Amino acid sequence: MSRFLGIDTSCYTTSAAVYDSSRGLVGEERIVLSVNNGSRGLSQSNMVFQHTRNLPVILKRLSPLLTQLEAAGVSSFPRRRADSYMPAFLVGKGTAESLTAALHIPLYEFSHQENHALAAIRNYPDLWGRPFYMIHMSGGTQDVLSCSWSGDFMEISLLIKSKDITAGQFIDRIGVSLGLHFPCGRDLEKLAQSGDSSYFIPCSSVKGSFSFSGPETRVQRDILKGIYRSEDIARGVLAHIGNALEKELTGFPFEPGRPFIAVGGVMSNAYIRHRFMDICQKLNLLPCFADIAYSSDNATGNAFGAFMRYSHENIQCQ
Template sequence: MADIFALDTSNYTTSTALFRDGEIFQQKQLLPVRKGELGLRQSDAVFHHVQQLPELTEALFAQTSRSTLQAVGCSSRPRTLPGSYMPCFTVGHGAARLLAAVHGVPLYTFSHQQGHIAAALWSAQRLDLFEKPFLAFHVSGGTTEAVLAAPAADEPFHVRLLAQSLDLKGGQAVDRVGRLLGLPFPAGPELEKLAAQSDAAFRIRPSMKGADCSLSGIENQCARQKAEGVPPQDIAKYCLCSLLAALDAMAAALLREHPGLPLVFAGGVMSNRFIRTALTEKYGACFAEPAFSADNAAGIAVLTARREGLL
């Protein structure tokens, strides 16, 4: 047996993963955020990663028997774009370099976005899409983008930005409405539970500019509804319906330009069952299971395993 060890130190989660014999083991932990706040400064994120990474690594290897280390992978940047940088990723990159050097094994670096997409392909059992073009949505606290992913010689897949949110990101909208309703950060799971209690129906016209969307109106409308005494569960459902309407409109616009391409949805916001069900039924889209939707090192482990010829 030989292990692939992977790290991801995003702005929200410290994550480790181990790929062995076609199975992935994970240990991850959210970064602590003070009540009422919607995130962390990068300096605080770096500090917490330094504290959490050793504990998670110990827990991961305690979860499995020891084996030979074959390669190490990590996310070193947010996206595969020139100048893409975020300090929190230097923690995982540095630890991965150290581990690879000590063991004398290869180190592979990828973008956080590539890891998200790869985790979705693994979870949806669609690794075949690595060999063909597809449309991938990455929807999280810091990103709402749709990219064209295609095979590449020097990358697991090349990504080209096709559409995005022009203001608030999907996760930001969810978390801001969550704070408005007194929900903990990150608000996605609790907002979903609250929305499930609503019987309200909405007809929403998303704010679009071509295939790009604008999500800032979601927060404004939810604040107005709260001031008017609309029940919290209806506000929560309106938020999710609005986000769904925007993603639906983006997907429809992109499929007109790229007909027939498979749709893949990745990122923490895409663990929402309400959104997942609607887009799966309409487009036959691929989604990651919740354990592989939020920030995780599993996709980095998959990409590293592919570089090593194990997948």
């Protein structure tokens, strides 16, 4: 039995997880960063402060499982690109570097985006080493990607992105205006369940990128009018995101038959998941998800990735 630690310090969640070579995921802890009521985000310095405070608490909770560690994985940057940098990830990286140096075990660095992909691949281990598509929808990202492999390393190329705000930002900004607490995804989904389809937001006629800035302006204006129910607006926002997904994805020349991983906090929404599954069926693509609990920010992907990288390296050395 060997165990592998994963750490992720993203914009709004401090996370750690432990993966066991025999039993799979055996432990996972996270603390969502505190955001003041009415606020729509945090400064990087506040993120760093809260991660620095939270990470020892999380690791203490997991301490009974932190035996027989063979390696660790950590999110060191948002994307695996030279220009991809965010101070929040340095908290997790520094902790992981200190811990692995003290224990004399390997540290594997992943991007936050790769961590999300690996959280889904944990459910579909046969995808390791196989090309796939991925959509990453969160508060800070709205990317459709093509993923191939060079050995055990993912090579990710961008296919479609947002030209302004992301679906996650759209949800959070409208949610805050409706009186919900940031981040608003879960509460807006719950609110939308009581809504009807009377509130409609038309999609842009332009294809080739996502755009939610115009729809947000329209919805904010309608909220101020006070003539629409909050639950109908919430349902209309989710329906619009689903329609935007269908417009952009059905307009792209995907290779039929390939797996299509869907991750990020927005993809923990049941309605968006079902719309994505319907779209994949139309395009003859295989939809693959992380479990809903592990679609939003967490460290399970890094723990699993450390296990896979360590296992392959040691097989090659034998």
